[in-house]
Amino acid sequence: MIVGEHLRRQAEERPQKVAIICNEDRLTFSELNDQANRLACWLKERGLKKGDRAVVLLPNCAEFATVYFALMKMGVVAVILDFRLSPPEVSPLIDETEAKVLITHSKQKSFALRMRKEKEGLKEVIIIGEEKREEGLERYDEILSDGEAPEPGVSLREEDEALYLYTSGTTGRPKGVILTYDHLTYFPESMKAFLHVSEEDVEGCVLPMSHISGPIVLNLMVDVGLTVVVIDEIRPKKILEEVQKHRVTFFHAVPPIFQMILNLPSRDRYDLSSLRFVAMMGTVVPEELMEEWRKEYPHCLVLQGYGATETSPLLTLTRYEDAPRKMASAGRPVPGVEIKVVDGEGRELPPGEAGEVIARGPQIMKGYFKRPAEKARKIRDGWYWTGDLGRFDEDGYLYILGRADDMIITGGLNVYPSEVENVLLAHPKVAEAAVVGIPDPERGEALKAVVVPKVGEELSKRELLRFCRERLASFKIPKVVEFRDSLPRSRTGKVAKRELKAVEGELKKYWDFLAEHKKVIGPTVLLLLWFIVSGFGLVDPFFLPTPLKVGRHLLELLATPSTYAHLSKTFYRMMVGFSLAALIGVPLGVVLGYWEKVYDSVEFVIDFFRSFPATAMFPLFMLAFGIGDGSKIALVVFGCSLLILVNTTYGVHNCSRTRKMVAQTMKASEAYIMSRVVLPEALPQISAGLRLALSLSLIIVVVLEMFIGTRRGLGYLIYNAHMTYQIADMYAFIVMAGLIGYFINQGYVKLEKKVIHWAGI
Structure with missing residues (x-):
């Protein structure tokens, strides 16, 4: 998919249609194409050529789209980094990719100036949102205000490299996933084939554009001619306001964002009737969450997709027609993808049996930038090993059970955290839950549940464990239950389970028990002591009458x-x-x-x-x-x-x-x-x-x-x-x-x- 050509075509066919909305900013396809051409030509005049690399360090904003399409038209590889990364995290990636351009926001101005001085290979630094001229920085607004906007005229092929997307690095040092222009084809094709997306749709971009969500949303936009609403805050009220205001028809996000929306007490104030469907993806999706969403918004289909940055990103998707009956599944393989579920020896497993999910097809990445050993570990004999556990049903629908390294082996028995999490989330007082394995001297590993109660609800361990015992086998019951106000998350919104594995001390357990039952324990102990002291005559009855006598006097005084x-x-x-x-x-x-x-x-x-x-x-x-x-x-x-x-x-x-x-x-x-x-x-x-x-x-x-x-x-x-x-x-x-x-x-x-x-x- 030569992305720049698709934008040019949309600018010719739909010049006045709004392409991008972000707060008060609006860009039509014609305006977007002109701006992208101006920036591309400016870069070309500065000596940038096809195959060079530019680091993009931007928040969710309208300018992100202009920058992205300018680089795609030039054949300059877009190294898109998370805007929330710290300077010590970004600096080595600039070195690793040998970037010649840095494009960032004025909020990173001091960092941008330092990089301009320190990095000899960095030829240009473009700053967005800066009003004052500063030596060493090029103002984005000035670049767009000068000159004409011809097409840059760079010849591109499908096999040319287009994107380096650095993974979140939760398992170690971030790795740059290499995607070519051909890889960009498959997300739009899958969305059109499975979900009938058309130019009439309005897509909400909720997740950070600095991950793969930004490119795939923009690619779909120029492929079918729809409008994209860029949401610059991951807050439930903001999301609902934008959906209502701009009549958004669909969006995708990770499950915690949907849980935040459902936890919002004022959600019924917003009109979400425009939504055709929402897609929950990025991690294991609790079935209870999907059921709750369907009950709250029965007009809106809720479905899942599955994939990774390394797979461009979709491997499976639920067809629009199958969403109601296959809601709990991650869908069927999208066109061009083969998927197997295999055991530890690589043997394919029949439907119903769980194993690791592996896939192959044209969607699989070209490799990791400067990491051939990592590529060889993940891609073997043409198959990409996802590290995820899953199973197929008889209809060919895939169900994701979680990460292989998240599986808990307790007493020799396998427990999938998602199964226990689904039961916990079914409790009416639970807003969020995560289950991890912790060391246990008797069973090797034990289950620890970290639970976030709903706002205003009081929930005890005893109540929660009784609920679990009615629905789970005994070896799947959490041994430790911890209540928190929130769950720790990675930059992509996934639960950071490593941080949940700290084991409680014995003393803390007793204090938690007392804290849970303080409303009953406190008055009961006080009343019991009162009865004992007054009943056994340990104090003169004149100075300490019995509780019954005091109760009679209280009633008289109230009258x-x-x-x-x-x-x-x-x-x-x-x-x-x-x-x-x-x-x-x-x-x-x-x-x-x-x-x-x-x-x-x-x-x-x-x-x-x-x-x-x-x-x-x-x-x-x-x-x-x-x-x-x-x-x-x-x-x-x-x-x-x-x-x-x-x-x-x-x-x-x-x-x-x-x-x-x-x-x-x-x-x-x-x-x-x-x-x-x-x-x-x-x-x-x-x-x-x-x-x-x-x-x-x-x-x-x-x-x-x-x-x-x-x-x-x-x-x-x-x-x-x-x-x-x-x-x-x-x-x-x-x-x-x-x-x-x-x-x-x-x-x-x-x-x-x-x-x-x-x-x-």
Whole structure:
């Protein structure tokens, strides 16, 4: 597929049709072809020729398409690198490929200048998004604004090298996959044959264009004449907004992205009726996830494909007509591909038996750049050994079970992690799950499950294991269950399972058990001790009445109208103080957490109060500073605002990594990043601070009412009962205060869920 010729043809046949959409940027086929020609001719004038190499280091943006097609027209090999790679990772790849051009974004300006000085072979550095001229850098906008836009006129053949795509390198040093122009033919052909893609479609580009997704999406675009919507943030709200706004008809992504969309409480606000199908690929796809998507969006077919960068990338795909009945499979071999499932000796296995998937066909890469030994290891007798485990069914559909090195052998029995993960994901409270093998002295390996509960759900190990025992054989039950807020991922969105294999210490297991059951264990132990101490007369009954006696007094007091007058006074003091504390603590915390320099100067203070949250209650020791509602409210404001400030600062600062990643991958103002990225991600931590402060405000007010002169409030009732030796009443009021605190906390949690849903986070 001579990609540049396809773009020229589309520019002639559909000059005014929009080809690329990215935020506010739009390029028609004619504009895209003109821009690609201008850049190609500029490179040609600078001495670049067919076979030279150019490093492309760009985020998802409209300019990526122009750069890609310019290089394809010139016959310059595009070395496309992940924009999120660090300078020490990129620099050796520039050396390895002997690149003569570096094309990057202004956010990599300092790195680009350093490379221009250090790399003698680097003849040109083109910078996108830079407004000022800088010696050693060529401004992209200036290049496109000059001269005419003739076709560069470079003669290309299908066997010429087109792309070097460096793999993610999760198993070692990244390897450059060599793809020729002929390799670029097969993805569009497969999509047209299996999924009836046409010029009427609008494709969403969700995954980073700096991997194989960028080239294959653009190749399909110029092959059939469809429109591509480039999505520059991997955030569920952003994806849904773009699908709704531009009437996207299909997109492909890795399973975690679909899980993020389904976990979004506000997903029902978006109109996704334009979607014909979505494709889940890139890793083992949980069947439960596909079922959940189909239930949520019944009009949209959900299907799978399978392949690798080394296979251009598709080996199998599910036909549009077969998607409903073969949803769990990775599809059938695409045209031109042969696939076998073989055992350890290379013998082909019959349908139903699992083994390693091997493939051959014109889609298989030319090789690894400067790595002939690696190519020889992966391609043997013309067959590409994928390293993936799979099986065929009787209808010739392939099912992927996972990586061969991920398979767990426990007590001599094989367990495929995907099978256990599917069961875990079937639990209604589980959002994400991953299963890995860990060393076990008895069985060689044991199963460890790392689970992310759904937002607002509480899930115990006992509940989860009981669910598994009803659905799995005993040797497939996880021995270790760990709960996390999220799963670690590689740059391509796949779960980084190596990071999940750390074994828990025995002490941590006990602490986890106590943490899981704290709501029951705490009150139960306290009540049990109370019964024992009072029942056996270890303390004078006058000073410690039995729980039953205190319960009777509590009911009597709740039936007394005057009790509620005192409670209303306590609530007034508490809520006024809490509201003022929130108005002070949240904005100040956002400022401290967002600006790095400010945070760095107060970080030791933040860490101190986070490590010892009880120190936020030190205003209680300042009881000598006056009486009356004003002093009480002031002390509530002081203590609670400190607690809210600490939690807000920490929550916002923890979003700095996400903020930087978004800033690197899109053009956005600070206000946009703050409102659309930072605050939504920090909201759970901010909310936790508000919840703690609400409970603290009750404690402060009640204690102050007990010790500072006043004749109204719950604390006064406790103090008065103590001073008049109505001990049972005193305990009843203390229990009342505890119950009020509990119900306030629970009510806040329910309100919190509604607010988060309303906010669309």
